[in-house]
Amino acid sequence: MKHTIAALVENRFGVLARIAGLFSARGFNIDSLTVGETEDPTISRMTIVVEGDDRVLEQVMKQLNKLVDVIKVSDISSQKFVDRELVLIKVNAPRSRRSEIMEIAEVFRAKIVDISPNTLTIEATGNEDKIKAIIGMLKPFGIKELARTGRVAMLREFRGEV
């Protein structure tokens, strides 16, 4: 099962290496890892997506918690959360097929951020399903380059029933 882990950590050099090291030491492959400053510049937030057996994951979470530089860790996948990823896709776009591609972009509310005689570069954000879908739709045109940020995620504030 895929888990999304949110960690608040000290914004110091070496912290990323500690965390990545923990995962690799336990044989965990990280699907994606994002890190950035929070509202408090001394704290960074990491969002780590991993796939793994629940028991092993529990062990990794406990080990993460033990790190002196880790302030808080939670596996947010068990709760309601919003997650987003940004992707840049450079796709083959001869003049004849451009409008087709732009239509697809529009459906996904994606932006054209660069253009050349033979390519379009599209920026899309969304959750994993949406990113997968737009990549799938653009594949037949020939994707020349793809860059993904990895997932960022946050718990939803409203947890009540509607």
Add this chain to the structure above:
Amino acid sequence: MTGAEIFVECLKREGVKEFFGYPGGAVIPLFDELYKHWEEFRFILVRHEQAAAHAADGYARATGKVGVCIATSGPGATNLTTGIATAYMDSVPIVAFTGQVRTAMIGSDAFQEADVTGITRPITKHNYLVKDVEDLARIIKEAFYIARTGRPGPVLVDVPVDIGLAETEFDYPEKVELRGYKPNYKGHPLQIKKVAKAIEESERPLLYVGGGVVISGAHEEVRQLAEKANIPVTTTLMALGTFPPDHPLYLGMPGMHGTRYANMAFIECDLIIAVGARFDDRVTGKIDAFAPHAKIAHIDIDPAAISKNVEVHIPVVGDAKLILRELLPLVKPRPRNSWNDQIDEWKRKWPLTYRNSDSVVKPQYVVEQIYEATKDRETIIATEVGQNQMWTAQYYKFHRPRTLLTSGGLGTMGYGFPASIGAQAGRPDALVIDIAGDGSIQMNIQELATVVQHGLPIKIAILNNGYLGMVRQWQELFWGRRYSAVDIAVQPDFVKLAEAYGIKGMRIEHPSEVRDAIEEALKEPGPVLMDFRIEREENVFPMVPAGKALHEMIGGLA
């Protein structure tokens, strides 16, 4: 103050007196400052940095205080790593200082540069690279605090050479504020109640005591609990000395070379109360067959130790001593006669024994005789790794915690002798003996010079079988007697070697000489090396073969 002055001042404030190390270019500023305060410390100059780390470790285990070592950058620091990893695996509080190249040169492959914080990241509880002299005092304060609190462990502080020379105002923080590090000592009352209830309901409980009890100082509480509720007790290698060895409720050590009755108790019990123990594979044997009928309560300060290897039903996170104190009044006395009768029967059926000989020296006999000769004195025993370690664990009776120094988790050959140096420095009053193998002792034999230079009257007893004995035993039993690369009969004349270093050397070749030789060695005021020529192919029994269940022990039936 300069960084070097801050370093020395911080050591004083932390109450450091004895410490261990080896100099080099990157730490000359620190050593220069130390020179001005030479009389205020007892600095022990080892002959290899690995020994400095082991000595700091032995000091910490023997005294309960934080051990300190120091080495230069690059090779000095990498030489420390085996000692740091050894301390990490056994939760020993040490602070290691290493020199580093100038801050401006870091990352340039400068002379004697190594990424020491990178190398030691997975084998330290925490580590620091000091990048600004302003941070030095705070970092040292934190390092000692982190090393000794919670589940203790090694902390490394990497100090670039220019930091020692830079100046700043000295400000030693009163308190440590770490928002990511808040060890939890007090156990949850509800969980403690559940343990009490489980004990009350249990017909066949077993106390499984580990090194955490030594660290927490909870041995008295363990004994009270055992006696109040008539619960038999097994103590791991790391916990030998926490329970009176002649106590009727005592089962000795469990696991691969434990007693058959301790292992049978695991198989048959209906409740395990684990205290500061971590269900290591050397204890559990084949994990699927471990304690098939037991509910498991686990008291440990480290949440990550819980449900790591076995599923735990009642976790209690916190300090063993505090938790047991809360638990004791909730536990009701219960005789449990049939369970204890059963155990007594196992004890009678499968005692821990060996066949002695009147022609060749048996290692078990040597260990027994060392015990007999030292039992009335404050004695600290260190071991190396291999058969010597297991025979010591089986046949020396440890009456007090912190009297056995042994590398349990990492199993580091070469640990015992330098650990003895640390223990002797920390406990000048105690008799310190390293029970060694002929292979292991040669891994840090250079430290003979250290004990001579610093007047440390350590006694070394080599159980000399001319083999890497434990490996040979596995080859004999499980690898068709193919003795591949284990014959080390080509070795120095240890007696002459001792004499070359200026200490007394003795060779013992016949059982009738054993006791007298030990007595003679103990009378000697200085260090002594005893070379016991033992039966070459003696094995450690009983034994749970690797991958087998605890009740599938072999050997050891006299």
